[in-house]
Amino acid sequence: VLTPQGERLFPLFVALRQWGERQWFAPGEPPSALIDRCSGQTVPFKAVRDAKGAVLPSSASEVRKLPTA
Numbered sequence: 165v166l167t168p169q170g171e172r173l174f175p176l177f178v179a180l181r182q183w184g185e186r187q188w189f190a191p192g193e194p195p196s197a198l199i200d201r202c203s204g205q206t207v208p209f210k211a212v213r214d215a216k217g218a219v220l221p222s223s224a225s226e227v228r229k230l231p232t233a
């Protein structure tokens with residue numbers, strides 16, 4: 165059970181977990197997966213997407229300071 169702060173970090177936990185699933189298992193080694201308890205299905209990989217829904221590569225993004233109100 166996560167605290168409210170942990171719930172806000174849950175998307176980060178999922179992203180790190182999914183990255184690890186793709187990086188750290190040896191060929192042929194059975195990976196672990198995040199499972200939706202209600203459906204029993206594997207949680208699909210989540211990609212960063214742009215405002216139109218297309219996958220956004222890191223090379224197409226930047227951090228900008230927003231103007232103050």
